[in-house]
Amino acid sequence: MHNKSITELAADLRAGDYSSVELTQYFLDRIQRMDAGLNSFVTVCSDEALSAAQAADRQLQAGQGGLLTGIPIAHKDIFCTKGIRTTCGSKMLENFISPYDATVVTRLKAAGVVNLGKTNMDEFAMGSSNETSYYGPVRNPWDTETVPGGSSGGSAACVAARLAPAATGTDTGGSIRQPAALCGITGLKPTYGRVSRYGMIAFASSLDQAGPMTTSAADAAILLQAMAGFDERDSTSADQPVPDYSAGLEDDLTGLKIGLPKEYFGEGLDDAVAKSVEEAIAEYRKLGAEVIEISLPNTHLAVPTYYVVAPAECSSNLSRFDGVRYGHRCEDPKDLEDLYKRSRAEGFGDEVKRRILIGTYALSAGYYDAYYLKAQKIRHLISDDFTQAFKQVDVIMGPTAPDTGFRIGERAGDPVSMYLSDIYTIAVNLAGLPGISIPAAPANGKPAGLQIIGNYFAEAKLLNVAHRLQMATDYHKAAPANLGQ
């Protein structure tokens, strides 16, 4: 059951092969049995899931509901879920029972989805390895000594281990795509503004975007269909019609122009990963695509720019965690300053504090122009690179991450080397473009990801391009063994 696609599960539910309650229980049992070794869930919502499944079954019996009715999924613990603890991977929110639902959660609920639980993540989505979570690191189901990537590492690991058919994730600098690559699944970061950010705990508001994490592009299309769309509660939500993402999945790729940025294949890229990506591109040639070398000359500036913009926004976004209205409050504050300083020092982990401090510095008097304003200008240059490129090509391809999952603890002491894990994904967030990571051939026996970047609101095109590779190859069907099933 756990290797079936959403479409297959939906068909089975409708055929009465099993009920949503049975399906939900099946995945809850898998989580119960297998997650101890992965730590991909922070909170499992058995009771809520089963009662939602019952409701879904009633709908299905009445011949109502849609494709997602009764399908269990998991939510990254960054999405506020009413009545359910929402930790964002932080001690700060250890006891935070959200009083409201994020729009993504509301929409998926309305589509009939059953929420299995909340997945582990880097604290406040700050990290590329899932080691910054207060709830312990997530382990990569392909090799539990290595990281699953981050920050949506719990979502990636649970989908890879087939503990959930699909999960939601968020991506600020690669947090959907990089863990998808490292865990061998499909992860889509939509165009900025495509999916509502309301109720998604903000890291860097101008970069954050939610998206689906699934075992295939076809499933991603189904999930995105339910997540996407205008939301009047989010001023940055795009008021644009949502196309049918599944309709054009099988469209022919003859004549598709693929751009390969030379900057994505240079120094720092693992040879085995490069080989996997080249192999995937060779498949596209077979499918009739034309491959063109392009240049994104400001690529090297993406990481520095990001590490000003994102911390600056985060330093302000995280000011609300002050121990006054919700969240962690220190014991016996002696005065107001003490309340703030100790609650925040105790509630936030080291990486979050680093970014808050860097961001505070970048915005402070005397440094704003040199850091924040400068970064916003370079952001424009980086964005312009893509605008130029999309005059020549339909999609851009390259590796998602420079290497495969590294060992837990290997880079923990060196923030800067960790930051470079996102070298190929960050520019996409700075520009606000959509990007998808799909499994390529394994590199040294570990998952490797192919990243496909599209033009604004070209999610349907990305899904089509991704799906065609998945029709032609079986890379995405590989699942980790030895998980004690």
Place this chain on the structure above:
Amino acid sequence: MSLDHADVKKIAHLARVDVSDEQMESIAKDLSNILGLVEQMSAVDTEGVVPMAHPLHMAQRLRSDEVTETDARELFQSIAPQTEEGLYLVPKVIE
């Protein structure tokens, strides 16, 4: 660009994050390293480049002036560290 302890203290105060003396050294080092990474930006000529605050070139949408929210104090305060008579309590604020 490297930060000394005084810089870190000042930033930590602005950000209201307690930094103990023991942590000071490693934080100063980490922050300096990050600034080192960021330093690459200074070499770029950005003369005449318009800063980009948003990925999309959209204008702010305006909401109609309607009251859509109802009182949910009880729910909101059920997760508050300390309340009394409907108020959030904090250590005495001195004006």
Place this chain on the structure above:
Amino acid sequence: MQWETVIGLEIHAQLATKSKIFSGASTAYGAEPNTQACNVDLGMPGVLPVLNREAVCMAVKFGVAIGAKVAPRSVFARKNYFYPDLPKGYQISQMELPIVGVGKLTINLGDGESKVIGITRAHLEEDAGKSLHEDFHGMTGIDLNRAGTPLLEIVSEPDMSSAVEAVAYAKKIHALVRYIEICDGNMAEGSFRCDANVSVRPKGQEKLGTRAELKNLNSFRFLEKAINLEVERQIDIIESGGKVAQETRLYDADRNETRSMRSKEEANDYRYFPDPDLLPVELDDAFIDAIRETLPELPDEKRQRFEADYVLSQQDAVVLTASRELADYYEAVVATAQTDPKIAANWVSGELAAALNKEAVDVVNSPVTAELLAGLLKRIADQTISGKIAKQVFEAMWQGEGDADAVIEAKGLKQITDSGAIEKLVDDVVTTNPKQAEQYRSGKDKLFGFFVGQVMKETKGKANPQQVNELLKKRLAQD
């Protein structure tokens, strides 16, 4: 040493929208604590702001009313600081690109004098909550109902040189925001708040002195008092060889003093940056023009029209146009009474204003309505009663004893205009006071008043004074 005072005002006007600037919670005043603070106002994790159209319209309305350039593109920025009444740890405000640019306002200083005060800018922002310092076991209580209420911050140039000018300016802004119906102007409830930046410098010196920012000036009287106190304090400091510190000072009305605010002492670094949750506000000419169309007659226009149409002095016109309601009242009186506008002006700004002031009643709730007052003025005009008796009638109308005619009837206050009757009274008075008549005739003119008084006494003031005068003169000229 001669000193010169320099004052600039920052006025925060709460905009009279139904819902908050970035959320759908109510802005109504006086609700139970935290019952009008929704998840957005509380800064819950994940919430986002969406801008209220009406708040934008009101800001634009103010902009066009002061002849300022309304920005085609304005940007919201975050002002970052920690304070318990500021839930997100930042206030959404406007910094570099405010919605309203440079404008100006003319203030009237009495005696027909006026002065133009520059307005630097006006920008939209959200209000903070309230800290309640009553003792909760030594703690402070936070009420966030006010958090997110839209504010228009109106910043003046340092163009005022006395407390009187500052008050005139503040009153003018107050009248304007109420005229254009963007703020209820209720200072007691904090809907209209003034901060004053005050400094002094030796007369003739160009460089500005160090300024202090005065806060908590929640009435025009306090504004005036606080400025005067502050000017004195600063001059004392400098004259005794000291230096004025740049600081924020709180006015304490009970002690009538200003004191330094310790909590604001530390130099703040607000780390302003464009709010990434909000997009630039873009307004085209059509939008701005449509709002311009909705502007009512503004105080200055109305004042000028009053001076021209009703032949009033500037001073009278300023008083009558101080609020839209008072001006409307006056115009209704004139239209109904069809009488001399000057007399109507005297009554509205005299008897009526005094009564309203004494009883702290708003003109719209006056027990003597415009119609009632007009009825009274008609009876003065047609000589049914004298001006003096009219005051008695007004008093009775104020007490709810009916309209002018009813009061006159009930109290028998109708003026005696029957010349035969008056002639008889005059004759009696002259006859019974032969000595005084004698003295008058021999040149003691002042005694004329005595005879008038006697006649009035006999008639309880009801005799037509003009007729009494005429007939007395005639009678005393005899013999």
